[in-house]
Amino acid sequence: MDIPFNKPYVGDAEREAVAEAVQQDVLHGDGPITERVQERLQDWLDVEWALLTTSCTHALEMVMMTLDVGPGDEVIMPSFNFVSAANAVVLQGGTPVFAEIRPDTLNLDPAAVEERITDDTVAIVPVHYGGVACDMEALLALEEKYDVAIVEDAAQGVDAYWKGWPLGTIGDIGCYSFHDTKNVTSGEGGAFLTDDDNIAKRAEIIREKGTNRSAFYRGEVDKYSWVDEGSSYIPSDLLAALLEAQLDRRDEIREKRKQVWTTYRENLRPLADEGLIELQTIPEYADSNYHLFYLRTNTPEERDELLAALKENGIQATFHYVPLHSSPYGRETLGCTVELPITQHCSETLIRLPVYPQLADQADKVAQEVDSTVKSVLGKSTFRAA
Ligand SMILES: Cc1ncc(COP(=O)(O)O)c(C=O)c1O
Known part of the structure; x- marks a missing residue:
């Protein structure tokens, strides 16, 4: 027997989609295919904003900038976790606070989270481990009680649901991964999801190197310039083409x-x-x-x-x-x-x-x-x- 741990599931449909995308005159990000895929995610997930990103790690970095996490701020997450959310907090000068998980799902234990909430807590970042939803009812109750943000690390949660709601669309912000170990892949990639216009508008700027270029493309401003901090979190249209073919399947x-x-x-x-x-x-x-x-x-x-x-x-x-x-x-x-x-x-x-x-x-x-x-x-x- 020779069974590797992972094999990306790509075939002719993905190859054709990428070959076709190469023929367009647009290879950079936020071209026609990126726009189409974002709209498609918005419709499917019933979410106001879906921004494609270069990875889930980058979507999480955008989150911490959008929430203005900084020195003295605490963000609660599981320790049984990938490094991305913790790094995103540290990069902003904040402190990741690690809470205990439940042994049956390996997801955050809401009671343990509550014990770790302080006046400095800005957000809770549950991970839906293995695409199995966290106890969102209990976590949403903490959001309400302590006025903290819920950021779903749904890196593994694409096409998985909590009480019928797609994972990543239940809290204030959700982050997806399209890495080639994930169910739906573009090789590397991610998405930033939110229903909140203010969060989305800020995220759009952060994603576009701290400029208002997205608003410029929509004709909302007559030129774009540096308006905030940010970085380069936009994937090429080629990756969006690969992702679109995967979403079809x-x-x-x-x-x-x-x-x-x-x-x-x-x-x-x-x-x-x-x-x-x-x-x-x-x-x-x-x-x-x-x-x-x-x-x-x-x-x-x-x-x-x-x-x-x-x-x-x-x-x-x-x-x-x-x-x-x-x-x-x-x-x-x-x-x-x-x-x-x-x-x-x-x-x-x-x-x-x-x-x-x-x-x-x-x-x-x-x-x-x-x-x-x-x-x-x-x-x-x-x-x-x-
Ligand atoms: C829970 C979790 N968050 C974030 C990530 C990072 O995703 P990406 O590789 O798209 O940056 C992973 C990767 O496996 C993950 O398991």
């Missing part, structure tokens, strides 16, 4: 991922019933996009042993986020002293299995291989907790 992508996810789930459930592993929980309020499938072992030692055995058997399974609070930058530079035992344990016991549409036909075989590897490694494990 999003139902097919989701369906095939679901097939892989469900096959793994059904095959591995008996191992979970035996207590050898734990599987992901999807709460009733969440409609997943099947972005990833993970299992957890009982101990870190079991995880490492199982990961090595899966690799040996040709399945490139992998771990995920190394907690930010206990990272070298978190501990030594930011001086984080918080202890987050659930985060630490979940991070050390997690294994992600390969999930992508091309695996739909082989998922049974992969699941059987995982099943037998788990039995041979963990069935005889000396690390099992009593």
